[in-house]
Amino acid sequence: MAPSFLDGNSLFNFVVRDGNGVKGMVDFGLSEVPEQYVQPPEERIDKLNASTHDNPPIDLSKLDGPQHDQIVEEIARAAETLGFFQVMNHGVAVELLESLKDAANNFFGQPPEKKAVYRKGVSPSPSVKYGTSFVPDKEKALEWKDYISMTYTTDAEALEYWPQECKDVALEYLRTSIKMVRKVVEILIGKLGVTLDDSRIDGLIGSKLVNMNFYPTCPNPELTVGVGRHSDMGMLTVLLQDDIGGLYVKMEEEMDGKRQGDWVEIPAVPGALVINVGDTLQILSNGRYKSAEHRVRTTSTKSRVSIPIFAIPKPTERIGPLPQLVERDGVARYREFIFEEYMNNFFSNAHDGKKSLDFANNI
Numbered sequence: 001m002a003p004s005f006l007d008g009n010s011l012f013n014f015v016v017r018d019g020n021g022v023k024g025m026v027d028f029g030l031s032e033v034p035e036q037y038v039q040p041p042e043e044r045i046d047k048l049n050a051s052t053h054d055n056p057p058i059d060l061s062k063l064d065g066p067q068h069d070q071i072v073e074e075i076a077r078a079a080e081t082l083g084f085f086q087v088m089n090h091g092v093a094v095e096l097l098e099s100l101k102d103a104a105n106n107f108f109g110q111p112p113e114k115k116a117v118y119r120k121g122v123s124p125s126p127s128v129k130y131g132t133s134f135v136p137d138k139e140k141a142l143e144w145k146d147y148i149s150m151t152y153t154t155d156a157e158a159l160e161y162w163p164q165e166c167k168d169v170a171l172e173y174l175r176t177s178i179k180m181v182r183k184v185v186e187i188l189i190g191k192l193g194v195t196l197d198d199s200r201i202d203g204l205i206g207s208k209l210v211n212m213n214f215y216p217t218c219p220n221p222e223l224t225v226g227v228g229r230h231s232d233m234g235m236l237t238v239l240l241q242d243d244i245g246g247l248y249v250k251m252e253e254e255m256d257g258k259r260q261g262d263w264v265e266i267p268a269v270p271g272a273l274v275i276n277v278g279d280t281l282q283i284l285s286n287g288r289y290k291s292a293e294h295r296v297r298t299t300s301t302k303s304r305v306s307i308p309i310f311a312i313p314k315p316t317e318r319i320g321p322l323p324q325l326v327e328r329d330g331v332a333r334y335r336e337f338i339f340e341e342y343m344n345n346f347f348s349n350a351h352d353g354k355k356s357l358d359f360a361n362n363i
């Protein structure tokens with residue numbers, strides 16, 4: 001029997017508590033979005049007014065040739081300005097990218113009861129979590145998104161507990177992209193004129209999560225968001241998006257004829273991966289690299305999947321601006337903290353632009 005979405009409690013119970021997700025609700029054939037999903041006007045996405053960030057992907061294979069220095073320069077410049085760029089020849093097989101999108105569609109295409117076994121509290125492992133929106137208990141308006149999040153501990157644990165539909169491809173994606181992440185992190189740290197030993201880099205990107213996001217079709221895309229404005233908390237995020245598009249980034253500064261504060265769309269480029277700087281790298285670099293604010297729109301015609309990998313510090317890692325930079329800049333723009341504290345704060349608040357970084361503010 002179709003549930004009644006007229007009263008807010010039963011909608012919340014159906015979508016969030018019982019694990020039917022936004023997809024479960026959409027599958028009943030909604031003609032308009034329930035009010036719990038209607039964003040305040042200032043959060044809605046005006047897609048007609050946004051332009052596209054059309055810089056071509058950076059070719060990482062050229063790091064091994066005579067253009068090495070130029071590629072390093074392009075990576076650093078992108079991290080210092082928009083905080084987002086795309087890469088090609090990244091070491092992750094293009095066929096694997098296709099398999100990942102299929103796996104995400106297969107997982108979310110299952111009946112709700114198959115997905116709901118991974119809800120928080122009932123999941124067979126704390127490393128796997130299926131959910132919807134970001135922090136539903138705290139949000140004024142919910143996000144039009146379901147997800148499955150898989151935190152890497154060991155291969156054996158992943159093979160035992162991650163969903164059958166995605167575990168092999170997700171593990172291969174992690175294995176291959178983390179090498180690229182390490183290379184990009186080393187380049188960015190190197191451009192700061194600082195050398196970190198291997199064990200410190202291991203600590204900074206020592207925790208890894210793969211998420212699969214599913215954005216169902218939405219009857220009123222102009223009123224909703226797939227993901228609200230936020231920045232990512234870790235060092236770098238690698239993101240595979242499908243061909244729907246809809247990922248927008250806020251310009252931190254005026255650039256290429258676009259004004260500060262404008263939203264630009266990161267276009268879908270076949271075979272490319274998107275990379276963005278997270279809060280940790282902004283803090284570590286004493287503000288030089290930009291953890292970009294971003295958000296995702298919904299569409300009425302086709303569902304969308306995206307598959308990010310978050311490379312984040314180990315929970316026990318001490319994070320703060322690198323001392324060499326503080327000395328050079330004459331100021332520490334952020335305080336020191338243990339990463340676990342940052343993460344707990346990040347996951348206990350609704351998305352609110354770059355507010356997550358306030359946790360690292362000097363008082």
Ligand SMILES: O=C(O)CCC(=O)C(=O)O
Nearest residue numbers: 213227241247296306308
């Ligand atoms: O779906 C996307 O394109 C971006 C998702 C995102 O920003 C996130 O999961 O943090």
Ligand SMILES: [Fe+2]
Nearest residue numbers: 230231232294
């Ligand atoms: Fe994000």
